Amino acid sequence: PGEGVFSHLWLLLRGRNLSPILSFDEAAARLYLETLAEGIDQPPVDAALTLEGTTPTTSPARPGRALDVEATLAAVREALPELGREGVDLVVREVPPQVADAEPARTWVESLLAEELKLVLPNPQEGDPGPWSIAPEELAGMLATFVNEGRLHATLDAERLRAYLQGRVAPEVVVEPVDARFHFDEETGELVVVAPSAEGRALDVEASVQSVLAAVGAGHHVAPLVLRSVPPRYPEPITAEELGIRELVAEGDSYFIGSPSGRDHNIRLAASKFDGLIVGPGETFSFNQYLGEVSAEAGYDESYITAGEQLAIEVGGGICQVSTTAFRAALWGGYPIVERWFHHHRVGYYELRGYGPGFDATVYSPLVDFKFVNDREAALLIETEIEEAAHRLIFRFYSTDDGRRVEVEGPVITDETEPGPPIYQLDESLAPGTVIEWQTAQNGLTATVERWVYDAAGNLLYHDTFVSQYAPRRAAYHYGPGYQPPEP
Structure with a gap:
């Protein structure tokens, strides 16, 4: 016990030399270096291309630098025994640019x-x-x-x-x-x-x-x-058997006898656009699509068209004779009618030889069209013909007869209205005192036509009601200078 007391007293008075025990916290050192790197690291700058208008210029590349944390940690570990006498250099590496030359x-x-x-x-x-x-x-x-x-x-x-x-x-x-x-x-x-x-x-x-x-x-x-x-869809080698064209399935007609020469010409030209064309199964026939451009450059003449209360003259007058005939073929053929418009006034040509009002179809490309769907499994071939003696236009539809049956009733006429007083219009080109009838008066009315289409088994496929509301049309006269029109 005595020796222990003297030993403690000796240590207190004189001390003793001991070797230090060092500890290295690597995680803390890494965190310190990563924080230090934020102030050291500089990204490289790639060479770049810029445009000033259409003049290209380049900017040069510049290398960057980055603190190598792992290499610096290794240097610290190696220098620990001498750490008190010397520092440790940071390991900084050059970072080359990805684009060195532009x-x-x-x-x-x-x-x-x-x-x-x-x-x-x-x-x-x-x-x-x-x-x-x-x-x-x-x-x-x-x-x-x-x-x-x-x-x-x-x-x-x-x-x-x-x-x-x-x-x-x-x-x-x-x-x-x-x-x-x-x-x-x-x-x-x-x-x-x-x-x-x-x-x-x-x-x-x-x-x-x-x-x-x-x-x-x-x-x-x-x-x-x-x-x-x-390639075309329907080239010359294709056969009737491939298309399913076997027989006549529908026909529509109209008469244009008495048409002025311009109207007669336009009917013939427009009808030729549809002669021999094929409408595939499931396709929608658009009259305007196949008609194409209507202009003097396309070969059409001027003739009468219905426009408001009076007839007007315009390039292509008479084309509605062709769309009307196509409508009748589609109607009697039992094809679904997608788009059909009636005329503003009744047109006498469309009521010749047994047809009443309500069997017409007007077109005015590109706004007003006539469309129907070929809902048969076979293709549809359209032929047009003009019987010269009667001035009769015919549309014939050839396909495969699927046994459908078509019934049409009408027209049922309602809401008949009389026209107002005649219209008189001065025409300086006429001889003095001359009066000519420009258009005849015509009653207005509503014509209703109904159609039922049945399949081969007698089941109803379609029921259509076509309602046409025709405005009355007043008589119109053109007169030369010096003529005094009657009071209305």
Whole structure:
């Protein structure tokens, strides 16, 4: 016990030299270094391309730096025994940029934007559209860049180029294919070609994108487009058996005797547009679609049309004779009528030879159309014919008879109204005192026609009610100078 007391007293008075015991908290050191790195690290700067209008410029690359935390921790661990006498250097590494050089992109863009880019058709023919020129300013908006082996390159963006081709070029390039036109030989049951088919064409957008990219990539300022052919749906080799055309299934007619020469001409021209055409199963027939443009340039003459209270003269007058005849064929054929409009006034031509009011169909492209659906499983072949002696227009429908039966009743006439007093209009071109009747008076009325269509088993397929409300039409006279019209 005594020795212990003396030992403690000795330690208190003189002390003793002991070796230090050191402890290294690596987690705390890592956290410290990561915090320190926030003030040391600098990201690298890639070489870049910028445009000022259509002038490309570049900015140089600059390397960055980053504190290597793991390497610094290893250095600290190694220096622990000497830590009291010497410090430890931080390990900072250089971070290279991903894009070291933008000069390839600048050079290519400068060359591309030096002049316009022309897109041309392969082997263009007279009358073909093009070339299409893309100005440097527009090309600048289509640029895209990519990195290859640390160098920046440029090209045209495929999506933007595709949008340009689809919006600007494709609509001008397209040529619709032309189906062959046929007549049906009832004796042989075969189709007879009356007009040949023709292939159409369209822009192959995807192939054209690749063609343009390849051309500009090679430094060219003229790039060829790529076209693809579009075959007709009904070429000459097709047969009646393939289409299911076996017999006459419907017929409609109308008479236009007494028509002025312009109206007569227009009826014949418009009727020819429908002769020999095929309407596929399930397709909707649009009169205006097949009629096409109605203009003097398309060959039509001026003639009378119904317009408000008085007849008017317009290019294409008389075409409604053709749409009326097509309506009658579809009506008697039991086809679903999708769109049909009646005339503002009754038209005498459409009430000849047993037809009453309510069996007409007016058209006025593109606003007013006549449409029906070919709801049979077989195709429908339309033939038109004019019997010259009677001035009779006929629409014949050939298909497969599916046994449907059609019943039509009417017209039932209601709400008949008389016209007002005659209209007199001065015409300075007439001889003094001359009076001519411009249009005859006609009662207004409502005509109702009903149709029932039954299938082969007698089940009702369709029931239609066609209501036509015709306005009364006053008589109209044109008179020359000096004539005094009667008081109304």
